[in-house]
Amino acid sequence: MKKFALAGNPNCGKTTLFNSLTGSTAHVGNWPGVTVDKREGVYKKTPEHVAIVDLPGIYSLSPYTPEEVIARNFILDEKPDCVINIVDATNLERNLYLTTQVMEIDVPVVVALNMMDAVEKNGDAIDAKELEKRLGVPVVKISALKGVGLDELMQRAYDFSSQERKGATVLKDSALAHLIGDVKIALDGQDVANPLFHAVKLVEQDSIEVEMHKDTVKMVEEFKATFSDDVFGDDFEALVADARYKYISKNFAPVLKRREEDKFVSTKSDKADKVLTHKIWGIPIFLVILFAIFHLTFSEDFLYLGAIFHLPSLEDLGLLDADGEFLNFGVKLLACVYDGAVFSPGVIINKLWNEILVGELFGWLGGLVEGSGMEAWAVGLINNGIFEGLAAVLSFLPQILVLFLFFSILEDSGYMARIAFILDRMFRKFGLSGRSFMPMIMGFGCSIPAMINTRTLADEKERTATVRVIPFFSCGAKLPILTAVAGAIVVWTGAGNADLITFSMYLLGIVSAILAVLLMRNTTLRGDTPPFIMELPAYHAPQFKNLMIHLWDKAKHFVKKAFTIILASTIIIWLFSHFSFAWKFLEDEEIDQSILAQISMFLQPLFTPLGFGSQLGANGWVFVVAAIAGLIAKENVIATFSTLAACLIAGGAISGAGLEVEAEDGIDAVRAMIDATGIGVPGLIAFIAFNMTTIPCFAAVATAKAELGTKKAFNNTLLFWVAASYVIASAVYTIGAFPWTIALWVVAVAAVVVCIVLRNKNLAKKGA
Amino acid sequence: MEKTLDLFTVGETGVVKRVGGEGKIKRRLFDMGITPGAEVMLRKKAPLGDPIEITLRGYELSLRKTEAVCVTMEVKE
């Protein structure tokens, strides 16, 4: 099977093309650097199937960032049969800069002029035939998004791939042409593959090449000693880059016929940009957008209509019977939309899903199991163990999807890159670039792709710091913990606002992340602030298909996880909570003698400073179990609560009066825990804080290990997570429970800050 | 008139004359198309005046003032 590689600038539509060609659903976004590793698919419309490899987006084949090295090594070492170089036609000059480098390699190259639809919409035109003639390789106009020209592209690439192609350079007219020629001949003599490419890179004194060809580089150095340019002196790297752009401006750029002569004409994108990145309003607008997203997803009082107009509850309207049950199915439906306040769209979808679908389904299944005449323990395992756990996890699916949808829209529209732009100044204060904002915000979806995305950061120390704080950006799986606990607090205290609590917990995560980075960049990970030279993509309306693909992937993944690892975990937890160390089966009443309870009781004192340890009495161990179960997958935390709450109620440890821990509701499970343990609000908040900042799920830990490279960095990272969560959660608890301790914390923080500042001053003195 | 890119005001246009700076940053600036002769317009400044956004070669690029210092420009009247 032939192998074609897709190469091109970041955000030029490479991944969209890859998806169209291979029919896959890889993640596409509208900011540079979504693809950070190569991936493969198969194109099936040519006579012989073709393997397509999507390389990370790069601006150049220089050795400065990991993606550039990945792409470069792939083309040189794996020798694809053809390189399809995708060129964003709306940004011709800069995209062709990479083309001139790729063309120096001895490999068939086909240029795909992408986004031709956008160019034509602007009233501009590109003469592809002329460009083909001037470049000397096939040029095909395509629109990856609309699927135009793809078959022609593949056909031409397929035909061209069977030909031999020798590298060609645009540096023939430059002052270095002779030197490049000489070095090439020397490399040819040593039987080096791709002599032209290596010769040019060697002349640029590219660090990788210098390492590889130590002898030949002497030729360059000798020449350098005799050479001086008016503008560049003896900086060959600069000279080469300049010569490339000069050649492009002179020979390739004229194929683009612009309708408007004015280069700096203002477009729709500019108008949107003016508002969204406004000098003063930029940051407030961003915060409002963020809050609006949470409000739309979580608020049980949409636009605060209920609070403002004092709307009547269903009970006030006489729609409930004497037992507080709904009068009929219509009322039940209404209750999903309105009860004393209009619910936000996210809550409405969630309630419809839970009350009407999941609740009815599991209620019916539970009834079947009870009526089946199975032994009591089997009924317990199925109903309290399996169903409770499953339902608790599945019940959060709609809200996770709604939140994810909003983040996808932000990403797709190009706004995410602007956020990096407006936040860079702030980030720099903490020793990061605005770029590291992107992986962090991805962390709200899932830590794993976020950690992998940190490869777009060139600075190793910045990367390590970013990987460590990504879990603080509460991911989709931690959302159920937030909503269930926040919901329970609101129901229990009768005060507060679930979306406000959720929002502030997200903020707590962000603030912790910032402080942690600040701390690390001033102590263990000291170093200069990395550069921030970043392309800002044009805004465009999010693609409906693209959004749906994102959502579908997310939903599929979530459901798959619920039925595999989480289901397995709940079964194990049920098992350990119903057997003693003597391997004797325990009734629900005896749950405190179980293996799980015994181990957790042993660990319980450790969590006392965090508010969910020894002070909670006999049943307090449930929080410890939940936190430990969360190390496998964070969805387990609420699933564990549901399973244990059902057992505790069945065992009579708590009355469960007024509470019906039903399958669909994690909130009731948390309320049962509150009843069982007497934990206070500070302890609950500290519990959330602990789970948000501690060691993330198993899969994320594995990813961090792979991304961090050295074992030492990884071990320190684990230690960091444990320490950070312990400190943050105990601060939350002690300040919440005993407000005067805030003084102690302030003193402690001040002492640490003073120590660090003094130490750094000392180091600076020594260095100077 | 000659001045560095970080001193530009919003809407000002110029042509790149020289690019200096440390290797990695300079290379990045070059790769992004900031080479002598390139026409640049300062499009806007982020809140707090930094980083800045410029238009060149038909696209938008953002960079910090500390990086813009490396770029010496000939101001267009």
Place this chain on the structure above:
Amino acid sequence: MGVAEVLLIIGCAALVIGVIAASIVRKAKGKTSCDCGGNCAHCAGCSHIKK
């Protein structure tokens, strides 16, 4: 203990063992769990192999 109970135990055991086995196999292949919805061949997370 009836047939239903035995089936239940077998089912649960199969699931737990299956999940553990699958994770061991994934690890052996150098894959990590990720957000791709099982579309591993095209996912940066899954196909990421540490070099």
